[in-house]
Amino acid sequence: MLGYALRRLVLATPLLVGITFVSFLVIHLAPGEPVDIQSDESSTRSDAKIRQLLTETYGLDKPLHVQYWSWLTRLVRLDFGRSFSPDARPVLQKIGERLPVTLLLNIVELMIIVVLAIPIGVLSATRQYSTFDKITTIFVFVGFATPDFWLALMLMILFGVQLGWLPISGLRSPTWEYLAFWAQQWDFAAHLALPILVATFGGLAGFSRYMRQAMLEVVRQDYIQSARAKGLAESVVIGKHALRNALLPIVTVLGLSLPGLIGGSVIVESIFAIPGMGQLMVQAVFERDYPVIMGNLVIVATLTLVANLIADLTYSLVDPRIRVAARRSRR
Amino acid sequence: MRCGVVRLSGLLLLIALAGCGGEGESALDVAAGQAPGKPAYGDTYIEALQGNISGLIPNVLSDGPSFEVASMLYNGLVRYDKDLNLRGELAESWQYSRDCLDLTFKLRRNVRWHDHQPFTAADVVFTYETMVNPKTPTAYGGDFKAVESVQVVDPYTVHVRYKHPSAKALQSWSIWILPKHLLESYAREGKLREAPQNRANPVGTGPYLFKEWKPGEKVVLVANPEYFEGRPYISRVVYRIIPSSATTFLELKAKGVDGAKLTALQFKRQTEYPAFRKAYTKYQYAANVYVYLGMNLRDARFADRRVRQAFAHAIDKREIIDGVRLGLAREATGPYKPGTPQYNPNVHQYPYDPAKARALLAQAGWTETNADGILVKHGVPFKFDLLSAQGSDEGRKVAEIIQASLKDIGVQAEIRVIEWAALLKEYIKKRNFEGVILAWGITPDPDQYDIWHSSKQGPDELNRIGYANPEVDELLEKGRSTCVEADRKKYYDRLQEVLAEDQPIVFLYFRDGLPVVSSRVRGIVPAPIGINYNFNEWFVPLNLHRYTAG
Numbered sequence: 001m002l003g004y005a006l007r008r009l010v011l012a013t014p015l016l017v018g019i020t021f022v023s024f025l026v027i028h029l030a031p032g033e034p035v036d037i038q039s040d041e042s043s044t045r046s047d048a049k050i051r052q053l054l055t056e057t058y059g060l061d062k063p064l065h066v067q068y069w070s071w072l073t074r075l076v077r078l079d080f081g082r083s084f085s086p087d088a089r090p091v092l093q094k095i096g097e098r099l100p101v102t103l104l105l106n107i108v109e110l111m112i113i114v115v116l117a118i119p120i121g122v123l124s125a126t127r128q129y130s131t132f133d134k135i136t137t138i139f140v141f142v143g144f145a146t147p148d149f150w151l152a153l154m155l156m157i158l159f160g161v162q163l164g165w166l167p168i169s170g171l172r173s174p175t176w177e178y179l180a181f182w183a184q185q186w187d188f189a190a191h192l193a194l195p196i197l198v199a200t201f202g203g204l205a206g207f208s209r210y211m212r213q214a215m216l217e218v219v220r221q222d223y224i225q226s227a228r229a230k231g232l233a234e235s236v237v238i239g240k241h242a243l244r245n246a247l248l249p250i251v252t253v254l255g256l257s258l259p260g261l262i263g264g265s266v267i268v269e270s271i272f273a274i275p276g277m278g279q280l281m282v283q284a285v286f287e288r289d290y291p292v293i294m295g296n297l298v299i300v301a302t303l304t305l306v307a308n309l310i311a312d313l314t315y316s317l318v319d320p321r322i323r324v325a326a327r328r329s330r331r
Numbered sequence: 332m333r334c335g336v337v338r339l340s341g342l343l344l345l346i347a348l349a350g351c352g353g354e355g356e357s358a359l360d361v362a363a364g365q366a367p368g369k370p371a372y373g374d375t376y377i378e379a380l381q382g383n384i385s386g387l388i389p390n391v392l393s394d395g396p397s398f399e400v401a402s403m404l405y406n407g408l409v410r411y412d413k414d415l416n417l418r419g420e421l422a423e424s425w426q427y428s429r430d431c432l433d434l435t436f437k438l439r440r441n442v443r444w445h446d447h448q449p450f451t452a453a454d455v456v457f458t459y460e461t462m463v464n465p466k467t468p469t470a471y472g473g474d475f476k477a478v479e480s481v482q483v484v485d486p487y488t489v490h491v492r493y494k495h496p497s498a499k500a501l502q503s504w505s506i507w508i509l510p511k512h513l514l515e516s517y518a519r520e521g522k523l524r525e526a527p528q529n530r531a532n533p534v535g536t537g538p539y540l541f542k543e544w545k546p547g548e549k550v551v552l553v554a555n556p557e558y559f560e561g562r563p564y565i566s567r568v569v570y571r572i573i574p575s576s577a578t579t580f581l582e583l584k585a586k587g588v589d590g591a592k593l594t595a596l597q598f599k600r601q602t603e604y605p606a607f608r609k610a611y612t613k614y615q616y617a618a619n620v621y622v623y624l625g626m627n628l629r630d631a632r633f634a635d636r637r638v639r640q641a642f643a644h645a646i647d648k649r650e651i652i653d654g655v656r657l658g659l660a661r662e663a664t665g666p667y668k669p670g671t672p673q674y675n676p677n678v679h680q681y682p683y684d685p686a687k688a689r690a691l692l693a694q695a696g697w698t699e700t701n702a703d704g705i706l707v708k709h710g711v712p713f714k715f716d717l718l719s720a721q722g723s724d725e726g727r728k729v730a731e732i733i734q735a736s737l738k739d740i741g742v743q744a745e746i747r748v749i750e751w752a753a754l755l756k757e758y759i760k761k762r763n764f765e766g767v768i769l770a771w772g773i774t775p776d777p778d779q780y781d782i783w784h785s786s787k788q789g790p791d792e793l794n795r796i797g798y799a800n801p802e803v804d805e806l807l808e809k810g811r812s813t814c815v816e817a818d819r820k821k822y823y824d825r826l827q828e829v830l831a832e833d834q835p836i837v838f839l840y841f842r843d844g845l846p847v848v849s850s851r852v853r854g855i856v857p858a859p860i861g862i863n864y865n866f867n868e869w870f871v872p873l874n875l876h877r878y879t880a881g
Contacts, residue, residue, distance in 0.1 A: 030753070032751075086397075088524035174377050275383075279574070286751075
């Protein structure tokens with residue numbers, strides 16, 4: 001098992017390099033350069049000087065393969081470089097200050113989704129075509145079809161403006177520094193309530209549908225029949241025999257959503273004025289801030305590869321058949 | 332997005348139409364009459380900013396939000412007062428020699444940096460040297476091109492020698508003065524952007540002290556008790572970064588912010604109910620941004636002045652203002668803002684008149700029409716691409732109205748919406764465009780040499796349309812090479828006449844800046860420059876304080 005994991009990791013390295021190369025090429029092909037945006041947007045002054053200076057500082061005057069090579073050699077030493085934006089800060093620092101809030105939001109959101117989606121999926125599968133199934137189906141599809149920004153605005157109007165129960169946007173109240181410790185935590189949680197609600201509402205749909213589908217597949221199997229024939233209680237049949245098998249595809253889906261944890265939702269973040277990864281990335285793209293874009297891509301690509309690996313490994317953990325098959329083939 | 336800023340020296344800012352409110356504001360209409368109340372220290376003022384700030388040393392930055400924050404932290408030697416006249420700030424007084432070549436500043440004594448070091452002439456010389464250092468990544472070094480030398484006469488006297496008379500000499504000293512004792516080593520290396528003060532704890536001489544910057548979230552400032560013009564009344568200022576204008580509006584309704592800039596729709600349609608009017612005061616004045624239809628004059632069709640005049644007659648500016656800005660804009664007749672000292676109202680006007688437009692086109696040889704009703708000359712129909720920047724609803728709507736108007740006179744405009752960076756790089760800079768909807772930001776100084784002078788047509792230069800008129804060249808040269816304001820006025824009055832006659836671009840409208848401020852804040856006196864110029868005199872009467880902490 002360990003050997004398998006190591007082999008996979010080694011194979012992933014050229015893949016990662018390939019991904020970065022293609023990304024590097026593509027973002028440099030996009031028209032417009034960071035210097036254009038910085039010198040033109042408000043300043044120009046017909047001074048070609050600042051353009052020239054910045055072009056040299058950023059090394060944009062060198063051929064693309066030279067730029068890529070120097071970027072890659074620095075990356076190997078885990079040097080992600082400095083942002084091209086005028087704050088000139090290290091890329092890792094910029095990502096580092098945005099990452100925690102995005103991670104927090106996404107992890108809480110994912111947990112809520114899993115906790116809600118599994119029972120919803122199971123119940124609507126075991127009671128297929130019942131009223132409960134129909135209601136959740138409608139609810140889930142409405143959730144799927146509702147645009148995030150619209151839902152966000154409606155909730156802000158209701159809870160923020162009309163009822164005044166929750167803050168509308170941002171992460172902390174303006175008086176946050178002057179609150180007591182627990183009041184600060186409460187304030188922070190209150191600010192996160194609406195964004196999490198909005199993000200969960202949309203994500204719930206997909207997961208509960210997966211769960212329902214997987215469950216429907218499983219309950220039709222012969223071994224469920226035989227479990228019932230043995231006279232087991234329905235709760236044991238569903239809760240133990242069926243559920244464990246139905247969870248297998250969910251593990252794959254969960255694994256694939258890991259990299260999504262660090263990529264914030266641009267819409268939710270912009271509407272709620274949350275300084276997360278989504279906003280950072282979009283701003284970097286508009287400013288053609290290559291180091292930040294590449295830094296972000298490297299992290300996402302790495303996480304995707306790692307998540308794939310983890311999904312495969314957990315697969316063998318949760319599904320004894322794979323373990324057994326692997327052992328047999330080794331003999 | 333980024334907005335033009337008054338404080339910065341006489342440069343002309345090109346601004347994407349995309350959502351720039353423009354805070355370089357001037358003049359006009361106040362709404363409410365407030366009961367004055369008694370000035371009191373304290374309370375917090377929360378302002379919504381649409382964009383993140385990019386740093387804290389403004390001399391090496393170029394975006395509106397950063398400048399807005401920086402203007403609270405730093406001072407210049409001079410600054411524009413409410414009526415757009417230059418007055419001393421860190422300079423107590425100044426004197427020109429008769430030939431306009433020597434400029435001597437007497438500095439204020441007893442001004443201290445935020446770290447309590449004294450401010451002296453050495454800081455002024457340091458700032459100058461930083462601005463002209465070829466390693467400094469600043470866009471404003473060009474302002475000091477005419478300077479021959481800057482010298483310390485004594486700790487409170489600075490002498491500037493110019494190579495030739497320059498009209499903008501004085502106002503270039505509105506540049507933010509930086510502390511030598513902290514930044515010298517970074518500036519010498521050209522590493523001001525990497526300096527820790529660009530990220531936290533910047534040190535200036537301004538009315539507010541830096542407290543905190545959480546990128547993407549907020550910037551917090553507190554009143555400087557030792558400010559040389561007196562301690563500001565409002566003790567704490569929070570800039571909250573809220574990218575969405577819809578969210579900003581809801582925050583206003585829920586009283587989460589005290590000041591913000593409204594969109595035209597919000598100003599006109601969504602804030603006219605009693606509760607809002609009671610909680611906020613709305614202000615309206617022409618911002619320093621005008622929107623125009625640019626045509627590539629290297630194109631034979633647009634090189635003909637009659638075609639451009641025909642377009643000016645065919646386009647109903649009022650319709651555009653009403654349709655796009657809900658009436659919240661002023662018609663532009665030239666590149667200067669109505670209501671400012673430079674504005675010349677006696678220029679040729681182009682009232683909406685499609686018949687006259689068609690007649691002008693006919694004179695230019697566009698006489699036949701094809702089956703689609705499009706004018707044809709030498710067998711080629713009059714079709715052109717009209718570009719507009721993506722993300723700017725305003726630009727697209729303007730383009731659509733112009734498209735319809737031109738259709739009426741037999742000209743077909745194809746609208747193409749292109750992402751801003753790509754539009755600049757691939758079309759504007761390469762001069763690879765026919766028609767384009769853009770905006771220019773203007774400054775209080777009337778010099779617009781970089782935009783209209785025929786020598787400014789290089790790839791990175793601003794005369795992108797390829798305009799060349801010897802008389803205009805001469806007027807621009809004369810206008811920038813004297814320090815006598817009365818002479819300048821003559822040149823710029825004439826410049827406006829020639830530009831109106833020539834219509835090198837079709838001047839459309841000056842946008843209105845539309846800020847609102849919580850009505851508990853008093854002491855706001857709208858003026859031609861806007862409302863923010865006297866922020867340190869704003870106050871909240873004691874009984875109306877909302878935030879007691881701090």
